[in-house]
Every structure is written in C-alpha cells, then in structure tokens.
Amino acid sequence: MKKQTMTLVAVVLMLALVLAGCSGNNGGADTSNAGNANNAGTNNAGNSNKGNAGGAAEDKEIxxxxxxxxxxxxxxxxxxxxLESKLGYTVEMLQVDAGPMYVGISDGSADAMVAAWLPSTHGENYYEPNKDKFEDLGPNLEGTKTGLVVPAYMDIASIEDLQGAEVGETVDYTITGIEPGAGIMSATATAIEAYDLSDWNLLESSSxxxxxxxxxxxxxxDPVIVTGWTPHWMFAEMDLKYLDDPQEVFGGEEHINTxxxxxxxxxxxxxxxxxxxxAWEASDMEAVMIDILNGASEEEAAAKWVEANSDKVDAWLEGIEL
Incomplete structure (x- = not known):
C-alpha cells in the first residue's frame, strides 16, 4: 500500500512538471513574439518618421x-x-534671437521660419554666411523698412540732426533699442559710427x-528716439516718422522671406x-498685431485672422489634398 502511494505521488509530480514546462514554453513563445512585434513596430515607426512625407499623424510635427x-x-x-487647424500638424514654437534662428534652420533643429528680413537687416550677418544650408522660398511680405524712429512732433528730420548737442541733451544721448542680437541693433551701431555720434548710447532692451x-x-x-520697423502696430497707434538716412546705413525698402x-x-x-x-500684406500683419495689443492672446489673434480671411488661406493651401 505504501509502495502504491509513493508511485501515485511520483506520477502526479511528473505530470505537474510536464504541465509547467508546457506553460513556460508557451509563455516564452508569446513573450518572444510580443517582443518582436514591439521591435518591429518601433522600427516601422522610425522608418515612417524618416520616410513618410508628413502623412502619418505621429509624424506631422513642425x-x-x-x-x-x-x-x-x-x-x-x-x-x-x-498648420494646426488646416493641415493637422503639431507645431513647436521656438523663440530665439536672430543668430540662433538662422542656425536652427541651417542645422535642421528648426523646420521653417517666416522672419528673414532682407537684404539689409539680416543679410550680411545671418543670411549670407548660411545661405547654402537652407532653402529660401522667397518673400512673404514686401515693402518693409527699418531705421531710427521719432514722434512726428519732434523737430528733426535726419540722423545727421543728432550730431548737435541740442537734440542729444533732450534724450540723454540715448537711442532705445531692442534685443542685442537683432539686425537692426547692428545697423544702429554702424549708424552711430558712420554719422559720428560717439557721444550717443544704444540702449539694449527688448521689442x-x-x-x-x-x-x-x-x-x-516727450522727445524719444527708438529703433523701429514697418510693419508695426506703433505706426497705427501713434504719429511717427523715420529719420532720413542719407548714408543708407539701414538700407532701402526690404522684404521678409520664408x-x-x-x-x-x-x-x-x-x-x-x-x-x-x-504671402500677405502689411495691413494683414498689423491687424493681428493690433488684436494682440488690445488684449487677445497670440493664438486668439491668429485664429481670428485665419477665420476672417479664408480666401487668402485657401490660396495658400491651393494644390494640397486636405
């Protein structure tokens, strides 16, 4: 009886071991297949990101x-x-100074920009050194301008008028500028030298x-002198004028390229x-700027303009399958 019991226990143990082995093999096979599927999915996703021309939802990032x-x-x-509302992209906004903006487009860390002020403002320092590293799609806005700006009530007409003490003392010999990396700041520094304004200070700040x-x-x-450009909402809100630039340090009429x-x-x-x-007009750009000035968020102002100007937006999207 004892012997039979021992035999029965041995059989049960053997069956248990066999079943456990089968379960382990099946689990191993499933895990292996799942791992292969995951790897294949990862590889396919990677290939899709490189090869798919923006069609896959997960790849539509700009x-x-x-x-x-x-x-x-x-x-x-x-x-x-x-890009987001019409073409389904997820857009990252990368705010930088002018130099890094051109570097980003040149090295591919950014996809695009619509802020190339040419030929003078960005030309020599940023555009020319990198022009073989990106693609220029041409102007998106014509008729821009940069220079020194004063209120119309100031009785001066030219940068040359800053050479005397009479004007300088009224503004503490200060020209209020913007970000130090901006092309207009480099041009203003050049103008200070070109017009022999050694007593003047170019104050770095922000737009x-x-x-x-x-x-x-x-x-x-009050008298004030600033670095200015067109289009800008300040010309719609205030009566301003550019100081004449007989030496053309700031260049002539410019355009903004993509x-x-x-x-x-x-x-x-x-x-x-x-x-x-x-491509759009200065009045289009100014409308968005004024909405932002009046309290709308950047996103709200842009969405409002896009909704109100469907004809222009449709022209931008012509030939694209939506």
Whole structure:
C-alpha cells in the first residue's frame, strides 16, 4: 500500500512538471513574439518618421523658429494656426534671437521660419554666411523698412540732426533699442559710427520694452528716439516718422522671406507647399498685431485672422489634398 502511494505521488509530480514546462514554453513563445512585434513596430515607426512625407499623424510635427518682434510673433502664429487647424500638424514654437534662428534652420533643429528680413537687416550677418544650408522660398511680405524712429512732433528730420548737442541733451544721448542680437541693433551701431555720434548710447532692451518707452514718451509728448520697423502696430497707434538716412546705413525698402530647412519638401510636402505659397500684406500683419495689443492672446489673434480671411488661406493651401 505504501509502495502504491509513493508511485501515485511520483506520477502526479511528473505530470505537474510536464504541465509547467508546457506553460513556460508557451509563455516564452508569446513573450518572444510580443517582443518582436514591439521591435518591429518601433522600427516601422522610425522608418515612417524618416520616410513618410508628413502623412502619418505621429509624424506631422513642425518646429517654427522666430524672433520676438511683434511683426514676427504675428506672422509665425498665423502660420502655426494654419498648420494646426488646416493641415493637422503639431507645431513647436521656438523663440530665439536672430543668430540662433538662422542656425536652427541651417542645422535642421528648426523646420521653417517666416522672419528673414532682407537684404539689409539680416543679410550680411545671418543670411549670407548660411545661405547654402537652407532653402529660401522667397518673400512673404514686401515693402518693409527699418531705421531710427521719432514722434512726428519732434523737430528733426535726419540722423545727421543728432550730431548737435541740442537734440542729444533732450534724450540723454540715448537711442532705445531692442534685443542685442537683432539686425537692426547692428545697423544702429554702424549708424552711430558712420554719422559720428560717439557721444550717443544704444540702449539694449527688448521689442516690448522699446514699445513701452515710446508709448510713455508719446503720451507726455516727450522727445524719444527708438529703433523701429514697418510693419508695426506703433505706426497705427501713434504719429511717427523715420529719420532720413542719407548714408543708407539701414538700407532701402526690404522684404521678409520664408526659409526652410533642406529636405523639408521631401519630409512634409504639404507643409512645404503651404509655406511656399504663404504671402500677405502689411495691413494683414498689423491687424493681428493690433488684436494682440488690445488684449487677445497670440493664438486668439491668429485664429481670428485665419477665420476672417479664408480666401487668402485657401490660396495658400491651393494644390494640397486636405
């Protein structure tokens, strides 16, 4: 009886071991297959990101670089709105100074920008050294201008008028500028030298701070000199004028171009086509800037403009299958 019991126990143990082995093999096979599927999925996703021309939802990502000028905040947010609401992209907004903006487009860490002020403001320092590293899609806005700006009530007409003490003492020999990396700041530094204004100081600040200084002075009818550009909401809100620049340090009439990284057309042909066709007027840009000035967020102002200007947006998207 004892012997039979021992035999029965041995049989049960053997069956248990066999079943456990089968369960382990099946589990191993499932894990292996799952691992292969996961690896294959990862590899396919990677290949899709490199090879799919922007079609897959997870691949529809665009990085827009821009400088913190009110004009470029307006244009870049409108471009973002169209990319997201019309073409289904996820857009990263990369706010940088002018130099890093060009570097980002050149090395591919950013996909596009609509903020290239040419030929003078960005030409020599940023555009020319990098022009073989990106694709220039041409102007998106014509008729821009940069220079030194004063309220119309100031009795001066030219940069040459700053050479005497009479004007300098009224503004403490200070020109209020913007971000130190901006092309207009380099041009102003050149103008100080070219017009023999060695007593003058170019105050570095920001676009927003410059506008605040100008608004405060204008409200009190005080003299003030700032670095300015067109289009800008300040010309719609205040009676301002450019100082004549007989030596053409700031150049003449300019335009704003769209630049994209090399390879964008292959990776995201729909975004490329839109960016290539993006162009508008100074009044369009100013409308967005004024809405932001009046309290709308950048996103709200851009969405409002896009909704109200469907004809222009449709022209930008012509030929794209939506």
């Amino acid at each position: 990085t827009l670089a821009y400088v913190a000028w009110d004009s470029e905040i307006a244009s870049t947010n409108v471009v973002r709105e169209v 927003a701070a410059m506008a605040t200084v100008l608004k405060d002075a204008y409200a009190n009818e 630049l994209v990284r090399l390879g964008l057309q292959d990776d995201h042909p729909d975004a490329y086509t839109f960016l290539d066709q993006f």
